[in-house]
Amino acid sequence: QFYSETEAKLFLQFYEQTAQVVFNQFMEASWNYVTNITKPNREEMLNKEMERSQFTLYFGTRARLFNIHHFQDPVVKRMLSKLQNIDKAALPKDELLEYNKLLAYMETAYSMGQVCMSEGPCVTLESDLEEIMATSRDEKELMWAWQGWHDAVGRQLRPIFGRYVYLSNKAANLNGYDDMGDMWRAVYESETLEDDLEDLFEELKPLYLNLHAYVRRSLYRHYGPDIIDLRGPIPAHLLGNMWAQSWVKILDLVLPYPKKPPEDITKIMKGQHWKPDKMFQEADTFFTSLGLISIPNEFWKNSMLEKPTDGREVECHASAWNFYKDNDFRIKKCTEVTIEDLLSIFHQMGHIQYFLQYQNHSILFRAGANPAFQEAIGLVISLSASSHKYLLNRGLLSHQHQDPEEEINFMMGIALEKIAFIPFSYLVDLFRWRVFDGTIQKDVYNQEWWNLRLKYQGLCPPIPRSEEDFDPGAKFHVSANVPYIRYFLSLLLQFQFHEALCKASGHSGPLHHCNIYNSKIAGDILENVLKLGSSRPWPEVLKKLTGKSKVSSKALMTYFKPLLNWLVNENVQQGEVLGWPDFTCSFEGRN
Numbered sequence: 166q167f168y169s170e171t172e173a174k175l176f177l178q179f180y181e182q183t184a185q186v187v188f189n190q191f192m193e194a195s196w197n198y199v200t201n202i203t204k205p206n207r208e209e210m211l212n213k214e215m216e217r218s219q220f221t222l223y224f225g226t227r228a229r230l231f232n233i234h235h236f237q238d239p240v241v242k243r244m245l246s247k248l249q250n251i252d253k254a255a256l257p258k259d260e261l262l263e264y265n266k267l268l269a270y271m272e273t274a275y276s277m278g279q280v281c282m283s284e285g286p287c288v289t290l291e292s293d294l295e296e297i298m299a300t301s302r303d304e305k306e307l308m309w310a311w312q313g314w315h316d317a318v319g320r321q322l323r324p325i326f327g328r329y330v331y332l333s334n335k336a337a338n339l340n341g342y343d344d345m346g347d348m349w350r351a352v353y354e355s356e357t358l359e360d361d362l363e364d365l366f367e368e369l370k371p372l373y374l375n376l377h378a379y380v381r382r383s384l385y386r387h388y389g390p391d392i393i394d395l396r397g398p399i400p401a402h403l404l405g406n407m408w409a410q411s412w413v414k415i416l417d418l419v420l421p422y423p424k425k426p427p428e429d430i431t432k433i434m435k436g437q438h439w440k441p442d443k444m445f446q447e448a449d450t451f452f453t454s455l456g457l458i459s460i461p462n463e464f465w466k467n468s469m470l471e472k473p474t475d476g477r478e479v480e481c482h483a484s485a486w487n488f489y490k491d492n493d494f495r496i497k498k499c500t501e502v503t504i505e506d507l508l509s510i511f512h513q514m515g516h517i518q519y520f521l522q523y524q525n526h527s528i529l530f531r532a533g534a535n536p537a538f539q540e541a542i543g544l545v546i547s548l549s550a551s552s553h554k555y556l557l558n559r560g561l562l563s564h565q566h567q568d569p570e571e572e573i574n575f576m577m578g579i580a581l582e583k584i585a586f587i588p589f590s591y592l593v594d595l596f597r598w599r600v601f602d603g604t605i606q607k608d609v610y611n612q613e614w615w616n617l618r619l620k621y622q623g624l625c626p627p628i629p630r631s632e633e634d635f636d637p638g639a640k641f642h643v644s645a646n647v648p649y650i651r652y653f654l655s656l657l658l659q660f661q662f663h664e665a666l667c668k669a670s671g672h673s674g675p676l677h678h679c680n681i682y683n684s685k686i687a688g689d690i691l692e693n694v695l696k697l698g699s700s701r702p703w704p705e706v707l708k709k710l711t712g713k714s715k716v717s718s719k720a721l722m723t724y725f726k727p728l729l730n731w732l733v734n735e736n737v738q739q740g741e742v743l744g745w746p747d748f749t750c751s752f753e754g755r756n
């Protein structure tokens with residue numbers, strides 16, 4: 166029987182009231198688990214997950230009874246269509262329980278992952294192994310850390326990932342999607358998403374290839390011809406990061422003008438006795454300087470801002486939490502006092518600011534305009550926070566480094582974070598979409614992963630890999646079933662937002678000099694976007710902010726134009742080959 170629009174509105178009100186309670190209980194149980202990984206907490210989390218799924222199933226099946234095509238009110242239509250996707254709750258109960266146990270197992274395998282020395286202590290990812298990957302310049306030590314982590318975690322996921330794919334796809338089918346990749350992509354409400362992404366990647370490729378060639382030359386100078394082939398891919402363990410997704414930690418090896426090294430801000434922070442609390446205060450101050458909402462007191466009481474020292478096992482990968490209950494918003498992060506962590510805190514606080522801004526919306530609209538918007542907010546602020554103007558003003562630099570050579574050094578630092586990230590943030594879901602749609606079968610997961618790592622990032626594994634390994638599983642988001650394309654899109658959006666907010670706040674001069682700190686105009690524009698949550702289609706929200714409704718690489722290219730000119734000139738002078746025509750991964754030079 167057809168239900169009227171009026172009945173739909175009553176139905177949605179009933180959903181509102183009950184959803185807050187169910188969601189809150191689920192979030193509490195999840196939080197208790199990831200901040201204290203024990204068997205009882207895991208059981209409780211699984212129970213609350215089942216309850217939430219029953220709730221979603223109840224409302225989702227009823228929402229499907231409404232024929233929304235006849236409805237007038239666009240808000241009611243949008244709410245009901247969101248309710249109709251019930252994700253994994255569509256699975257039969259026994260398979261849902263199996264799926265939830267699989268997900269918990271994969272995420273916990275990652276969070277508890279560690280590498281043990283032949284005799285003596287074991288080391289964890291955050292922050293022992295990440296510290297080695299960032300600071301060691303000894304190729305053998307880097308290989309030990311890289312292989313240790315990838316073997317320890319990836320190999321645990323290998324035997325069950327196929328089952329995870331099967332159940333994911335079954336859930337997607339039960340929601341009317343071809344496969345889980347199809348369901349993940351649907352959130353962007355665009356038929357041309359995949360083509361648009363490929364076009365954007367092609368536009369950015371020259372920038373990446375020039376950075377790749379330049380960095381390869383620097384690594385060649387340090388590690389020599391046995392390890393680096395100037396016409397080939399770069400071994401993945403030499404780039405300062407476990408996944409080679411950010412190369413900022415090898416800035417010292419690649420600095421364009423080594424006679425003008427940038428100040429070590431981590432050293433300055435430690436010298437000024439910065440503590441994690443102060444780092445979070447710093448980020449909060451930035452948001453309030455824009456006229457945005459300050460984090461509530463509950464945040465300080467309820468968050469986990471440092472890795473516990475009481476022996477508790479925790480999931481260290483940072484995340485922001487909405488408890489759907491009176492101002493209860495938290496961040497879980499194993500904070501270290503470093504400039505990287507300060508910028509990462511801006512990222513997490515961007516999530517919190519979105520929660521704060523849309524908290525009075527219907528629960529169905531308490532999300533980013535799309536997942537990339539959620540990721541981009543904090544990044545936009547951290548672009549300003551990385552500027553010399555801001556750092557000088559906050560006492561984190563002793564003087565403005567503005568001569569042309571220092572400028573290039575500065576932009577290189579930003580490029581090692583942002584440009585290096587382009588291909589990685591693109592390929593992670595390229596891989597998973599193909600796993601979900603069956604293009605990549607489970608007997609070739611690992612070699613297909615490395616085919617993509619070669620094709621898009623120009624990387625090789627440091628040692629030969631086999632199908633006993635499952636290297637994509639060594640990345641948090643793959644083990645935690647978190648989509649990744651949001652980060653590729655947020656990379657572009659952050660520069661579009663930055664350019665628009667800088668313009669609105671009256672900034673003139675190069676985009677990389679802009680710092681929107683204290684700009685109420687910029688804050689006002691941001692507030693109007695964040696308050697909308699996911700209540701309006703994201704192209705409309707993007708147009709409100711930037712005047713354009715499409716994701717574009719233009720602003721990013723503008724920001725890095727001076728550096729690209731320098732890189733092209735440098736690479737031409739060195740006679741670099743762009744790309745990796747010697748495409749085989751050579752492992753000789755290894756005894």
Ligand SMILES: O=C(CCC(O)(O)[C@H](Cc1ccccc1)NC(=O)c1ccccc1)N[C@@H](Cc1ccccc1)C(=O)O
Pocket residue numbers: 410411482483484485486512513516539540645647652
């Ligand atoms: O994973 C993160 C940061 C964690 C997060 O804030 O994106 C977190 C990921 C997560 C963790 C557990 C469950 C789901 C997602 N996302 C959030 O905390 C979050 C996301 C959306 C809404 C609310 C909170 N960054 C990515 C990409 C990145 C971002 C920025 C700079 C560098 C790298 C990475 O490290 O590879």
Ligand SMILES: [Zn+2]
Pocket residue numbers: 512513516539540
């Ligand atoms: Zn995030």
